Amino acid sequence: MTSMLFPPLEPHCIPESDLLVAASRVFHTCIPNHQSLASTILGLVSIGSWLFAQVPQIIKNTQRQSVDGLSWGFLMLWLLGDICNLTGAVMLDQMWFQQIIAAYYVFVDTVLVTQFLWYGVVYRVKELEKRLEGVTIGGNSNSDDEGDSIASDSNADLKQKRADEGAAVARSKMPSVAHTTFVTVSLLGTLAGALPVNGGVPAMPTLGDVSGGWLSDELIEAIGMTVGWISTLLYLCSRLPQLILNAKRKSTEGLSIALFMAAFSGNLFYSGSLLLNPLGWRDYEPYGGGGVAGPEGSNAMEWWSRTLPFFFGAFGVLTMDAAVGLQFRLWGPGSEKAQIEEEEREGLLTAREAGYGSLESS
Incomplete structure (x- = not known):
């Protein structure tokens, strides 16, 4: 299982340190x-x-x-x-x-x-x-x-x-x-x-495999x-x-x-x-x-x-x-414009509640 998760490096991959060897195996790519x-x-x-x-x-x-x-x-x-x-x-x-x-x-x-x-x-x-x-x-x-x-x-x-x-x-x-x-x-x-289709499955062409x-x-x-x-x-x-x-x-x-x-x-x-x-x-x-x-x-x-x-x-x-x-x-939220709008909204709500209160008292 370990070898499948962290396979050995290809012969041409020669990292400069043990850390790079470990990184290459973890990321499944050569990091020299x-x-x-x-x-x-x-x-x-x-x-x-x-x-x-x-x-x-x-x-x-x-x-x-x-x-x-x-x-x-x-x-x-x-x-x-x-x-x-x-x-x-x-x-x-x-x-x-x-x-x-x-x-x-x-x-x-x-x-x-x-x-x-x-x-x-x-x-x-x-x-x-x-x-x-x-x-x-x-x-x-x-x-x-x-x-x-x-x-x-x-x-x-x-x-x-x-x-x-x-x-x-x-x-x-x-x-x-x-x-x-x-x-x-x-x-x-x-x-x-x-x-191009290969074996019935579409395969995206790359520069390395489309010759021919x-x-x-x-x-x-x-x-x-x-x-x-x-x-x-x-x-x-x-x-x-x-x-x-x-x-x-x-x-x-x-x-x-x-x-x-x-x-x-x-x-x-x-x-x-x-x-x-x-x-x-x-x-x-x-x-x-x-x-x-x-x-x-x-x-x-x-x-x-x-x-x-x-x-x-x-x-x-x-x-x-x-x-x-x-x-x-x-x-946006917290901006000066947003704060002004919020104050105006609270003022309208306060005025409306005051109006309802005066109607109830009358």
Whole structure:
């Protein structure tokens, strides 16, 4: 059992110390020097940051049964960026932790988008229908026929108005639902169709195992690079709809600050891990650097050419996440604006209670 959990090292893996030997066996990868260890640790911390990044927002949406604080554009750009990121990371054969994070991104994004569609469309329409069912048509039993007629007409108008509101909400949301479904299914379908099948099981092509396939290494790398840069552009634009929505509302109500704090930390550690990776510092012969390079060796310039889109996608978003953090500072809980609103709310409640007290005393 021990050998299965911590297998022996490959002959080409030659760590510099016993600590690195143990780390290589624990992480099932060759960690020959302390720079590689630092890069690996930052990658793992990045995974840890992202594992729970969206969970507070998912919980908040469930508790509020609302997604009013979230921008639809933010979620869609984020999801599409993560789909492109996963595709590019696998096709360019990026480091294992990059592929794990990318796959997890897509999964959790799908949960958030599902919540948005449920609470923003289905749940809202159902709530409107319940309100309509609760409208009672009738008047005061002590009123005359004319009063009954006016009350009945008024309630009927109210019911019709709410019905129109529900229909308008459904009509306004349905194009977004249809568009989302079409785009997501099209992207996933295109991705699935591009994968060669081996033994009936789809297998994502990599630069090392597609020789002799129907796609050349050069074409796969070109596609991976293109998709990677598209993901970078989507990431850089993803926060803009949310920043604009927060600025229009002058509020961050409905948003979880933990989401953006974790996103900032995850992107920071992810960028740091890539910067410290030894493959980006020098060229290596096959299995060079004590095993840090693979059987084909490694060229630093080529490594960075494949890695840059993912690095800029993470590093560039740091400023956007920091801007969202500033908005929480200006308009979030505990801000001066929030305190003023709370004082005004307490003042209204106090005035209302005072009014009720005077009516009871009279």
